[in-house]
Amino acid sequence: xxxxxxxxxxxxxxxxxxxxxxxxxxxxxxxxxxxxxxxxxxxxxxxxxxxxxxxxxxxxxxxxxxxxxxxxxxxxxxxxxxxxxxxxxxxxxxxxxxxxxxxxxxxx
Amino acid sequence: xxxxxxxxxxxxxxxxxxxxxxxxxxxxxxxxxxxxxxxxxxxxxxxxxxxxxxxxxxxxxxxxxxxxxxxxxxxxxxxxxxxxxxxxxxxxxxxxxxxxxxxxxxxxxxxxxxxxxxxxxxxxxxxxxxxxxxxxxxxxxxxxxxxxxxxxxxxxxxxxxxxxxxxxxxxxxxxxxxxxxxxxxxxxxxxxxxxxxxxxxxxxxxxxxxxxxxxxxxxxxxxxxxxxxxxxxxxxxxxxxxxxxxxxxxxxxxxxxxxxxxxxxxxxxxxxxxxxxxxxxxxxxxxx
Amino acid sequence: xxxxxxxxxxxxxxxxxxxxxxxxxxxxxxxxxxxxxxxxxxxxxxxxxxxxxxxxxxxxxxxxxxxxxxxxxxxxxxxxxxxxxxxxxxxxxxxxxxxxxxxxxxxxxxxxxxxxxxxxxxxxxxxxxxxxxxxxx
Numbered sequence: 001x002x003x004x005x006x007x008x009x010x011x012x013x014x015x016x017x018x019x020x021x022x023x024x025x026x027x028x029x030x031x032x033x034x035x036x037x038x039x040x041x042x043x044x045x046x047x048x049x050x051x052x053x054x055x056x057x058x059x060x061x062x063x064x065x066x067x068x069x070x071x072x073x074x075x076x077x078x079x080x081x082x083x084x085x086x087x088x089x090x091x092x093x094x095x096x097x098x099x100x101x102x103x104x105x106x107x108x
Numbered sequence: 109x110x111x112x113x114x115x116x117x118x119x120x121x122x123x124x125x126x127x128x129x130x131x132x133x134x135x136x137x138x139x140x141x142x143x144x145x146x147x148x149x150x151x152x153x154x155x156x157x158x159x160x161x162x163x164x165x166x167x168x169x170x171x172x173x174x175x176x177x178x179x180x181x182x183x184x185x186x187x188x189x190x191x192x193x194x195x196x197x198x199x200x201x202x203x204x205x206x207x208x209x210x211x212x213x214x215x216x217x218x219x220x221x222x223x224x225x226x227x228x229x230x231x232x233x234x235x236x237x238x239x240x241x242x243x244x245x246x247x248x249x250x251x252x253x254x255x256x257x258x259x260x261x262x263x264x265x266x267x268x269x270x271x272x273x274x275x276x277x278x279x280x281x282x283x284x285x286x287x288x289x290x291x292x293x294x295x296x297x298x299x300x301x302x303x304x305x306x307x308x309x310x311x312x313x314x315x316x317x318x319x320x321x322x323x324x325x326x327x328x329x330x331x332x333x334x335x336x337x338x339x340x341x342x343x344x345x346x347x348x349x350x351x352x353x354x355x356x357x358x359x360x361x362x363x364x365x366x367x368x369x370x371x372x373x374x375x376x377x378x379x380x381x382x383x384x385x386x387x388x389x390x391x392x393x394x395x396x
Numbered sequence: 397x398x399x400x401x402x403x404x405x406x407x408x409x410x411x412x413x414x415x416x417x418x419x420x421x422x423x424x425x426x427x428x429x430x431x432x433x434x435x436x437x438x439x440x441x442x443x444x445x446x447x448x449x450x451x452x453x454x455x456x457x458x459x460x461x462x463x464x465x466x467x468x469x470x471x472x473x474x475x476x477x478x479x480x481x482x483x484x485x486x487x488x489x490x491x492x493x494x495x496x497x498x499x500x501x502x503x504x505x506x507x508x509x510x511x512x513x514x515x516x517x518x519x520x521x522x523x524x525x526x527x528x529x530x531x532x533x
Contacts, residue, residue, distance in 0.1 A: 005195070009186045019490025027192045029345075032499075034476055059486025061494065068472050068480040070455045070497040071345035072189045077483075078490030177447045177457050189455075326449075326527030342452035396451035 004028055004048070004099045008089060013108040019078040020105065022053065022060075026091055032067035048073055050092040055105075056084030081107065132321030133165065136172045136328065137179075142390070145185055150279055154386030159286065163317055167387050170330040170395060173321075178342065182394040190271060190340035190392035193347045197272025200265060206256025212269075215253065219276050227277035227389045231378050233289040239374045242270050243349070261369040267347040271338045271392050278391030282335050284381045297379025300372060306361030312380070327396075332357075333384040334377070336393025343396065350377050424471045424478035428509055431469050431482070432517045441518035442468065442508045445495075453500040453526035461493035462510035462518065468494070469511070473521075474504030500526050 007025045014020040026048065033045025047067050053060040061077050079087065085107060091099045135153070142150045152169035156162075171179055185191050201212045201219055216222040231241040240248075243266055247258035259266040286294040301312045315324065316332030323329070338347045351368040354376060358365040366372040428437070445459040460468045460483070470480040483494045492510075500506070503526050509519040 005192070007186065007192070007195075021490075023186055025186065025189065025192070027196075054486075055488040058488040059484075060488040060490075061486060062484040063494070064482040066477065066479045066481060068475055068477070068499045070499055072192060074187070074189075074495075074497045076459075076495035078493060080488055080490040082488075175447065175449065175451050178451050342455040345454055 004091060004093065004097070006089060006091065006099065006101045008101065008103050010087065010103055010105055013106050014081045016081050016083060016107060018081050020081050021076065021078055022087070023074070023076045024051070024053075024089060025072060025074045026099075027072055028091075028093075030067065030069055030071045030073060034067065046094050048091050048093055051075055052090045052092075053077070053079070054088045054090075055079050056082055056086070060087075079105075081105065083107075132319070134321060135166070135168060136321060140172060140179060142169070142171055142179075142183065142388075144183060144278075148279060150388040150390055151281070151386075152388065154281070154384075157382065157385045160383060164320075164331060164383070167333065167384060168320075168331055169384075169387055169390065169393075170333055170336055171390065171393060173328045173330040174394075174396060178394060178396055182390070188340070188392070188394055189345075190338070190347060190394060193268045193271040193338070193340070194275050194392055195272075197268040197270070200269045201272055205250065206254035208253070208255050210254050212249070215249075219273065223273045223276040225277055225280055227274040227391075228280045228283050230284070231374055231381065232285060233293070237289060239290070239293040239371075239378060241350070241369075241374055241377055242273060243351075243369065244374075246270065246273075262349060262352055264346075267338055267349055270349065271347055274338060274389065275391040277389040280389050281386050282381060282384045282389060284378060284385060286378070286382045290378065293375045294378050294382060296372075297375035297377070300376050301379050304361075305358050306363030308361045310361040312357070312376075331383075332380065333387060334380050335384045335387040336390040336395065339393040339395050341395055347392070350380075421473050421478065424473045424507060427471055427478045428469075428507065428519075431509060432511075435515070435517055437509060437517040437519045439518070440520060441465075442510045442520040444506060444508050444520055444522045446506055446522050446524050448523075449525045449527060450500065451527060453502065455497045456500050456524060456526075457495065457497050458506065459493065459495040460508045461491070462508070463492055464512060465492045465510035465518075466513045467511040468492070469509045470498070471507040471509070472498065472500055472504060473507060475499070475501045480506075500524055502526050 005027045009023040011020050028048050031043055031046040035043045037043050049065055051063045051065060060079050085104045087103050087105055089101045142152045152171050154167040156164045156167055171182060181187050204211045231239055234240045243261050246269060250256045250258040304311045312332060315329055320329050320331045334350050337350045341348045351373045354373050355365045355368055442462040446456065450456040460470060462468050467482060467484045469482040471478045472480050480498050481496060485492050505521045505523050507519060507521045509517055511517055
């Protein structure tokens with residue numbers, strides 16, 4: 001429904017046993033449900049209400065987000081690097097839409 | 109007795125004002141440099157162009173007037189939310205439109221080549237002698253060449269596409285022509301810049317020439333440079349065009365503002381752009 | 397106690413240690429009690445990095461960190477709805493730290509509550525001043 005486009009930045013190269021900083025940004029209005037349109041009607045809430053990141057089949061972070069998260073939500077956190085390369089990012093939107101993107105870690 | 113007190117007060121107020129002015133008219137962050145991703149340095153300071161005749165001692169980008177947090181957002185292309193608009197604009201560049209089913213790229217090819225320098229020279233006089241902003245050139249392409257419905261001046265598609273086009277000039281010095289065919293438009297823009305508008309009777313110059321560096325309530329007044337546009341405003345959580353910013357400024361003087369895309373704003377855009385000749389085009393900036 | 401405020405990224409400012417007595421609003425207090433299940437909350441153990449003055453309340457950068465925490469919940473004391481986010485750290489997390497950008501409806505305290513693996517809770521708060529632009533916006 002809304003246009004959700006993830007941007008993800010992983011370090012260029014990481015080493016097993018080290019923490020790797022991950023940055024994510026998605027385009028999304030994060031409509032709070034508290035605003036009114038020009039005719040005075042409440043604009044319905046439409047936000048990304050949950051974000052998860054999994055690495056090597058294990059949870060890195062699981063975040064519950066509210067309307068107080070800014071438009072175009074930005075989230076930054078760290079992954080403990082092991083042997084696996086696949087990192088799976090998932091955004092959950094009000095109304096049930098789910099957006100998933102998988103990125104590869106370069107372990108050097 | 110009362111008169112004496114009042115004049116004494118006024119004298120000390122005048123001294124304060126002078127002290128404020130000299131302190132305020134200085135580089136707000138002398139040590140700050142705008143370096144994108146640790147690689148690309150953008151000149152946020154420049155020598156004032158001759159036509160300013162000493163009105164500004166040096167040019168300072170609006171970036172220098174912002175807080176550490178706001179400035180940091182623009183130093184990293186990942187953290188800069190305006191890049192979302194640039195990416196959306198890059199898609200529009202490749203999207204076929206109208207009866208001819210042509211995209212921008214079909215005629216103009218690689219924007220990195222064909223659009224390089226465009227932002228730096230806008231607005232400029234076209235071959236018919238009219239002063240056009242970048243938006244006018246886009247709309248003209250859409251109606252006459254693509255036979256498409258043109259984007260609205262302030263539409264999100266237009267803001268995204270102009271963000272993408274502006275990025276192709278990032279780092280180049282602003283260099284708008286003010287002589288020749290542009291001269292009469294520039295003169296009109298200059299006159300407007302110094303004209304007081306609204307119930308508050310404020311001209312552009314009152315804030316951005318006389319009082320830059322000072323605080324207007326909790327806001328740090330900049331020189332009103334437009335080298336950073338289109339700009340992601342934290343307040344709007346989205347891209348803001350030059351004319352949209354002009355409209356907001358004039359509205360805030362409690363005046364009936366000019367329309368976005370009006371001839372008055374094209375002329376003002378030319379004059380204000382020329383006050384920044386020499387500053388780097390920032391591509392897409394971040395402001396408060 | 398390691399509640400900390402620092403200017404971010406540029407290293408231009410001086411890091412200062414801020415201790416604020418918690419004076420959460422009723423709504424924030426209720427939300428925090430709902431999160432903790434009414435358990436006692438110890439002060440400290442959570443680090444909040446946020447600007448002292450935000451140029452606009454629409455986009456305020458914030459980092460929370462609580463060594464060893466299983467979760468960190470963030471509340472904006474003066475917002476119409478105080479809940480901001482709950483960050484859960486899984487087994488593949490490389491730290492107990494996360495950053496985001498939040499909306500603050502005005503000058504207020506931001507409270508971070510950390511849930512430790514043993515079920516105990518710790519919290520810290522910082523005040524963020526939100527400015528109003530020169531021309532009313």
